[in-house]
Amino acid sequence: MSRLSRKIKEYNEKLSEEKAQPLTACVKTFGCQMNEHDSEKIKGMLINMGYDIVPDYSVTGSGSIPDVIVFNTCCVRENAEDKIFGQLGAVKGAKRLKPELIVVVLGCMTEQEWVVERIKKSYRHVDLVLGTGNTYRLPEYMAARIFEGRRVIGAESEDSVPEGVPMLRDDKFKAYVTVMYGCDNFCSYCIVPYVRGRERSRKADDIIDEVKALVQSGAKEVMLLGQNVNSYGKGKSGDGTDFASLIRRVARETGIARVRFMTSHPKDLSPELIRAIAEEPAICAQLHLPVQSGSTSELKRMNRKYTREKYLDLVSEVRKMIPDVTLSTDIMIGFPGETEEEFADTLSLLEEVRFDAAFTFIYSKRQGTPAASWTDQVPAEIVNERFARLVETQNRISREKNEALEGKALSVLVEGPSRTDPSRLTGRTEGNKVVNFDVDAAVLNERGLNKPEAGDIVPVKITRAETWSLEGVYYGKNAEDP
Numbered sequence: 078m079s080r081l082s083r084k085i086k087e088y089n090e091k092l093s094e095e096k097a098q099p100l101t102a103c104v105k106t107f108g109c110q111m112n113e114h115d116s117e118k119i120k121g122m123l124i125n126m127g128y129d130i131v132p133d134y135s136v137t138g139s140g141s142i143p144d145v146i147v148f149n150t151c152c153v154r155e156n157a158e159d160k161i162f163g164q165l166g167a168v169k170g171a172k173r174l175k176p177e178l179i180v181v182v183l184g185c186m187t188e189q190e191w192v193v194e195r196i197k198k199s200y201r202h203v204d205l206v207l208g209t210g211n212t213y214r215l216p217e218y219m220a221a222r223i224f225e226g227r228r229v230i231g232a233e234s235e236d237s238v239p240e241g242v243p244m245l246r247d248d249k250f251k252a253y254v255t256v257m258y259g260c261d262n263f264c265s266y267c268i269v270p271y272v273r274g275r276e277r278s279r280k281a282d283d284i285i286d287e288v289k290a291l292v293q294s295g296a297k298e299v300m301l302l303g304q305n306v307n308s309y310g311k312g313k314s315g316d317g318t319d320f321a322s323l324i325r326r327v328a329r330e331t332g333i334a335r336v337r338f339m340t341s342h343p344k345d346l347s348p349e350l351i352r353a354i355a356e357e358p359a360i361c362a363q364l365h366l367p368v369q370s371g372s373t374s375e376l377k378r379m380n381r382k383y384t385r386e387k388y389l390d391l392v393s394e395v396r397k398m399i400p401d402v403t404l405s406t407d408i409m410i411g412f413p414g415e416t417e418e419e420f421a422d423t424l425s426l427l428e429e430v431r432f433d434a435a436f437t438f439i440y441s442k443r444q445g446t447p448a449a450s451w452t453d454q455v456p457a458e459i460v461n462e463r464f465a466r467l468v469e470t471q472n473r474i475s476r477e478k479n480e481a482l483e484g485k486a487l488s489v490l491v492e493g494p495s496r497t498d499p500s501r502l503t504g505r506t507e508g509n510k511v512v513n514f515d516v517d518a519a520v521l522n523e524r525g526l527n528k529p530e531a532g533d534i535v536p537v538k539i540t541r542a543e544t545w546s547l548e549g550v551y552y553g554k555n556a557e558d559p
């Protein structure tokens with residue numbers, strides 16, 4: 078624990094004794110897996126400073142107002158930003174009721190100058206604003222606020238690769254592990270390179286050590302995270318290990334049962350990585366490969382640096398080497414200048430590839446990106462109509478892909494009771510598909526087997542397909558033969 082965290086903890090312990098109640102902190106997370114994982118680190122730092130983590134907060138005083146509220150923000154879409162400003166505004170009332178409340182804003186949004194200016198002027202109840210590169214310095218800024226009463230807004234961010242940051246993991250059996258930070262690709266619609274900085278990689282040995290420690294504490298699956306993991310190890314921060322070698326090392330040296338990764342840029346997906354997925358049993362046969370558009374002309378305007386044909390070649394190469402691969406993608410609709418022909422190309426690519434799942438987004442204009450200044454924005458009614466057609470097409474394909482799994486036995490990592498029916502269990506396949514399943518108690522009894530528990534990896538026979546999930550039954554060790 079750092080010296081400053083210890084100092085804050087001692088101070089908070091005294092305060093908590095006087096109040097005869099624990100000091101609490103709430104972290105609200107917006108956005109992607111990178112942010113979810115950053116929030117695990119923020120919670121770890123807050124625990125070291127003596128706060129109990131609570132899942133939610135009240136702004137009216139009817140429930141309890143915590144001592145710290147942290148907003149870990151996202152700026153990939155305009156509606157996420159609007160929602161965050163709305164929640165920030167609502168916290169003003171809580172601060173009036175509890176003036177000692179510390180309000181912290183950090184994450185991608187705060188890397189934009191206009192956001193910092195707006196918070197400075199219009200959200201004066203916010204105490205601390207940090208960027209994505211200096212989140213790990215939270216104890217320093219908390220100390221400035223607690224011991225010096227200072228408001229620190231817009232602290233300078235850094236292109237850092239922090240190690241040894243404490244974490245409160247949300248899940249014991251599945252864990253995120255960041256392998257690299259930042260992005261150098263500058264797709265013309267995307268704000269990420271401006272707010273997450275240039276690409277920089279962690280040392281392979283540090284990653285291996287982290288996964289080994291996770292396995293020791295019970296983890297069964299890790300997801301290696303980076304904005305573009307295929308660039309791992311490139312550039313001056315790398316230690317000479319490329320991503321294919323890193324993931325092989327994770328699969329072979331750590332004892333982890335399952336490893337997967339996110340996200341992979343199609344222009345950089347190497348044959349070595351495809352081979353590693355095909356050959357290493359611990360690497361899940363699953364690939365998220367964002368295509369964004371099926372039209373070469375639109376891809377060019379997006380600055381994606383591959384063509385439709387190149388993407389299709391890549392998919393057939395992947396399927397040749399990993400026949401049972403589960404493929405997913407991201408698709409954007411309504412990119413500036415998108416014509417009906419370009420949209421038709423995207424629809425036909427969906428039909429040709431037949432992804433298991435596609436995450437579909439409507440283009441959102443992001444200040445500071447090249448595409449934001451283009452004048453040929455697509456009218457909202459056309460975008461909405463295309464979006465509906467896209468979703469309808471993909472939903473049909475996803476269901477058909479799931480139906481093809483009916484009758485098969487799939488290996489499932491059990492997550493616990495199903496949220497909608499606690500008498501059933503839920504888990505995920507190697508392809509990251511959700512399976513809700515029953516346990517045949519009579520058969521288990523007969524075979525002297527126990528009911529599976531969270532963290533077990535068990536065979537489940539798929540009995541029915543839904544669009545976004547599967548239904549199944551666990552019979553025992555050999556699900557093919559109930």
Ligand code: SF4
Pocket residue numbers: 260261262263264267268269270304305342
């Ligand atoms: S690869 Fe493109 S879309 Fe992905 S984070 Fe980088 S700039 Fe954004």
